[in-house]
Amino acid sequence: MLFAAAILSLAQGGALPPDSAPPDPVLLAVTRSGVRVEVGQEPNRGALEVQTPYGVLSTPTDPVAVVLRSTARRDWLTPAFDSPGRASTDLIESLNADGRIGELMELAEHAKVRWTGPEDGLRLVAALSALEGWGARLRMVPPEVAWEDQTEWLWEQILRERGPRVHLLTGALVEALPVYSGTSTLRRLPSSALADGRDHRRPEVRRATALAEGKQTDADRLRLLFLLDRSLREPHPAVRDAIGWAASRSWGDAADSYWFMAVTRGEEAERIAAAEQLASHGGDRAVDFLAFALSAHEQRIGRRFELAGKDVQVVRDTKSPSSPMLAAAPGGLCNTGVPYAITPDDDRFEHTSVIKVSKLRPVVTESLIEALARVTGEPGERTAEGWLDWYRARVKSGP
Numbered sequence: 001m002l003f004a005a006a007i008l009s010l011a012q013g014g015a016l017p018p019d020s021a022p023p024d025p026v027l028l029a030v031t032r033s034g035v036r037v038e039v040g041q042e043p044n045r046g047a048l049e050v051q052t053p054y055g056v057l058s059t060p061t062d063p064v065a066v067v068l069r070s071t072a073r074r075d076w077l078t079p080a081f082d083s084p085g086r087a088s089t090d091l092i093e094s095l096n097a098d099g100r101i102g103e104l105m106e107l108a109e110h111a112k113v114r115w116t117g118p119e120d121g122l123r124l125v126a127a128l129s130a131l132e133g134w135g136a137r138l139r140m141v142p143p144e145v146a147w148e149d150q151t152e153w154l155w156e157q158i159l160r161e162r163g164p165r166v167h168l169l170t171g172a173l174v175e176a177l178p179v180y181s182g183t184s185t186l187r188r189l190p191s192s193a194l195a196d197g198r199d200h201r202r203p204e205v206r207r208a209t210a211l212a213e214g215k216q217t218d219a220d221r222l223r224l225l226f227l228l229d230r231s232l233r234e235p236h237p238a239v240r241d242a243i244g245w246a247a248s249r250s251w252g253d254a255a256d257s258y259w260f261m262a263v264t265r266g267e268e269a270e271r272i273a274a275a276e277q278l279a280s281h282g283g284d285r286a287v288d289f290l291a292f293a294l295s296a297h298e299q300r301i302g303r304r305f306e307l308a309g310k311d312v313q314v315v316r317d318t319k320s321p322s323s324p325m326l327a328a329a330p331g332g333l334c335n336t337g338v339p340y341a342i343t344p345d346d347d348r349f350e351h352t353s354v355i356k357v358s359k360l361r362p363v364v365t366e367s368l369i370e371a372l373a374r375v376t377g378e379p380g381e382r383t384a385e386g387w388l389d390w391y392r393a394r395v396k397s398g399p
Helices: 086-097 101-114 121-137 147-160 165-176 191-198 203-215 221-233 237-250 252-265 268-281 286-294 362-376 384-397
Strands: 008-010 025-031 036-039 049-052 055-058 064-071 304-307 310-315 354-358
Touching (some): 036 101, 086 101, 086 121, 101 121, 101 165, 121 165, 121 237, 147 165, 147 203, 165 203, 191 203, 203 221, 203 237, 237 252, 252 268, 252 286, 252 354, 268 286, 268 362, 286 354, 286 362, 286 384, 304 384
Antiparallel strands (some): 025 036, 025 064, 049 055, 304 310
């Protein structure tokens, strides 16, 4: 059978608006293990490298088996996708699994214009993360660029790029950056580039900067303090997500403690952002922190009660989270000269006799409920009291 006869037709859902022209067909190369990726031209069967319109996918042990001819999807143009919901998340997962990189890029551009509400952050992050994942897998740097210069080349391309390709480049950059070794700066982005990127006017560059900081994380705890502050104050949801990831990767215990203080005592916006960070990047005790913050639901100011063996008091005033206390090691600087957090200041949950929680407003209660549903995978239809009953039963039953 000729290879051309192996071109199959896939019917995909998602009706186009009546006035839209039929989209061009999409070619998907499928490897022997089932990996799919969009291609511009049909690769040879058995090929171990797939040339996509965006870079080369190397599959040295997984040859191309077949090419599928499919119809492009434009589901996000229908009214159903203007509102957050599972449908849009399913679409992103489907496009990602099919390797439909071009359609993911179109979706990212659509999201930039249309997904701007407070509830759009999660699906926006999902779309960008899918593109970054493909960027990490593709070979995007020209072969004439020396190995040690690749990260600099990618960073320069990110600064120049104005389209959705920037997210592929971001994924490639993060993949190329080394983890901190303590001895070498080879292939690392310099501090000056990161400093410029943190305050860049384009959120795509700020997100790339945060992800780069998280990947090439080092022992600079003072840098973490800036990450923690920005993890609550950055207005763009995709950038805020990347900053939270970088903070948790750099120093997870301190980040969790900071977000715990914010979610229990911070201003309204800080509490909402901290709940989001705990759900996305919190550690093993994220559920505990969220539940104790929620425990103030419909409790009067001054009320003191017990939850899961700990005393809780509802207070009137709010208090912005403070940075972890920094100091040198006893007897002088530690051998690296790097500050560290003093316990118990960095563990305010374990080492506090009475946990104080500011009175909740409805919007904060809603954000805590949503965060608990996300981090646990439990049904999200529970009320605040339902979640507290669930938490008490969870603690009682043990791990």
